[in-house]
Amino acid sequence: MRTVKAILFDAYGTLFDVQSVTAKLEGFYPGNGANISETWREKQIEYSFLRQLMGNYISFFEVTKDALCYAVEKHGETLRDHQEKSLLQTYLHLSPYPEVKGVLSQLTEQKLAIFSNGSHNMLNPLIENNRMEKSFSKIISVDEIKQYKPTVASYAYATNQLGLKKEEILFVSSNGWDISGAKNYGFNTAWINRKNLPVEKLNLPPDTIYPDLRGIIKWT
Incomplete structure (x- = not known):
């Protein structure tokens, strides 16, 4: 990897x-x-x-x-x-998928962050209610820039917030359209294909595909 x-x-x-x-x-x-x-x-x-x-x-x-x-x-x-x-x-009490907390606890080599279309008044309580605040160094919302994913501007904003180059970031999403947008921008991409769907026909295939988040551990 x-x-x-x-x-x-x-x-x-x-x-x-x-x-x-x-x-x-x-x-x-x-x-x-x-x-x-x-x-x-x-x-x-x-x-x-x-x-x-x-x-x-x-x-x-x-x-x-x-x-x-x-x-x-x-x-x-x-x-x-x-x-x-x-x-x-x-929406402030959604359940995390069963493997999520275990996987996050094993990702100790990289900075972990969330980047979502959700606004902070949705994301922050959700993360707090699931006691996951300590898992992430940063919670980034498109509401800060008012540019919904999958615009290039939204991913560029997240990159700037992390203070890294886009090539140094792995973007993880279960949404095919989001993966296409991130790949178009230049992120490394991992598609969590929970529903076993076909790859979006946009000539922007994911770099890796996993059935759930456990595949991400290979990037450590």
């Missing part, structure tokens, strides 16, 4: 399971929780892309709220104020 000085992790879907909201959704909408959860995540990503393209930035918290409203309505349900508040709170 190439020598890297820092490992930069995406948060949602990579470290934390966004589908862990399904149980709460199912409690409000019996028989429809999984469907709403899938749509919620799809629209969350789509709305961040659309707002970036339109030059109409709002924070990822607001994007997440809008995506939830759409998802509930799409599946024929009603979102009441107390349900919206409760469901948005679940």
Whole structure:
């Protein structure tokens, strides 16, 4: 493996399971929780892309709220104020994937950081609630620059925040589009392909592919 000085992790879907909201959704909408959860995540990503393209930035918290409203309505349900508040709170308590904490404890040779589209009012409580503050030297949000991934400007900002060259950074994400963006920028890339999906057809293949985070240990 190439020598890297820092490992930069995406948060949602990579470290934390966004589908862990399904149980709460199912409690409000019996028989429809999984469907709403899938749509919620799809629209969350789509709305961040659309707002970036339109030059109409709002924070990822607001994007997440809008995506939830759409998802509930799409599946024929009603979102009441107390349900919206409760469901948005679940994003501050997402479950990490089973291997995450063990893997992070073994990565002792490099600086570890998070780089996410999530805003700090989502990321910081999430990391604190999972008692993972000591695992990372830095939490970087695109909200600081108001440029959603996968823009080149967003990855360049993360690089500057780490004070390293892009070639010295390994970027880790479960999102194929995020890996493509990072590879396009010039990061070393590791795709955590949790769903066994095909590589995105953008002529920007990941440098490495692993089924879960345990593969990252090879970079130490």
